[in-house]
Amino acid sequence: MAGPDSGPAIPVWLAEDDLGCIICQELLAWPATLPCGHSFCRKCLMGLWSSGRRWSCPTCREGAAQPLELRKNTMLQDLADKYSRAVEAHKSIAEVGRELAELVEQLVDIVRSLQRQRHIPESGADNQVSILAEVGSSGRGREGPGGGAMGSSPGPRGSNVNMFAVKGSMTSDTPDGKMGDILRDLEEIQEKLRENFTWKEALEEQMQGSQSPAALSL
Ligand SMILES: [Zn+2]
Ligand SMILES: [Zn+2]
Numbered sequence: 001m002a003g004p005d006s007g008p009a010i011p012v013w014l015a016e017d018d019l020g021c022i023i024c025q026e027l028l029a030w031p032a033t034l035p036c037g038h039s040f041c042r043k044c045l046m047g048l049w050s051s052g053r054r055w056s057c058p059t060c061r062e063g064a065a066q067p068l069e070l071r072k073n074t075m076l077q078d079l080a081d082k083y084s085r086a087v088e089a090h091k092s093i094a095e096v097g098r099e100l101a102e103l104v105e106q107l108v109d110i111v112r113s114l115q116r117q118r119h120i121p122e123s124g125a126d127n128q129v130s131i132l133a134e135v136g137s138s139g140r141g142r143e144g145p146g147g148g149a150m151g152s153s154p155g156p157r158g159s160n161v162n163m164f165a166v167k168g169s170m171t172s173d174t175p176d177g178k179m180g181d182i183l184r185d186l187e188e189i190q191e192k193l194r195e196n197f198t199w200k201e202a203l204e205e206q207m208q209g210s211q212s213p214a215a216l217s218l
Contacts, residue, residue, distance in 0.1 A: 019080045023048060023058060028080045032070040036062040042070050094197075101193045104186055111183045118176060 021028050023044035033039040038059040048058060056063035 014083055014086075016083070019076070019083055027084065028076055031073045031076040031080065033073045033076070034062070034068065035064070036060050039073055039076055042072070045070065097193065097197055101190070101197070104190045104193060108183065108186045108190060111179060111186060115179055115183065118179070 016027055019028055020026065021031070021039075021041045021044055023040055026041075028039060028041055030042040031039045032042045032045060034045075034057050036057045036059075038057050040058065045058075049055060054063075055066070055068050
């Protein structure tokens with residue numbers, strides 16, 4: 001598709017319906033376009049025609065007096081293939097995000113129970129001071145000294161860029177203090193993961209209803 005005059009690749013939200021066959025209700029496979037302009041899977045059309053209603057379009061009923069030569073609409077086939085690949089990629093990204101969120105949740109639980117075992121108050125005087133120090137040093141969109149390594153390259157999904165930009169642990173050198181720092185970092189990551197996926201899911205639902213969408217770069 002990328003010719004010498006092709007413009008920039010633009011992400012487009014598509015649902016399976018947009019590239020679907022109304023006969024089998026699935027993604028077009030070997031799509032054939034009739035003279036009226038409607039497209040169906042070749043196999044679906046042949047099946048329909050062999051059981052009567054010969055050579056007419058199941059959508060608009062426009063008919064033909066003789067058998068139509070069905071040719072593959074290669075552009076539609078390419079789009080359907082691209083859509084399938086995007087759906088798979090979308091699924092695996094969402095899956096990794098969910099697995100990551102579960103792991104972080106387990107880690108938070110482990111660190112909390114370790115803290116309880118060591119009788120460390122969660123908001124001791126030292127922790128209060130360090131929390132204030134962190135709040136004071138973190139502006140919106142700015143990154144702490146230890147963060148930003150993974151978020152430094154701009155990606156297509158802007159919302160993910162700063163997901164791992166966690167402020168460095170710089171409050172305490174004692175094991176107990178470090179544990180508190182780690183817990184705060186983990187909770188911060190947890191919050192970012194939560195915000196990120198809640199936001200994405202809400203957007204997708206808004207744009208596609210209950211359909212599962214996929215972004216297609218045309
Ligand atoms: Zn079909
Ligand atoms: Zn038609």
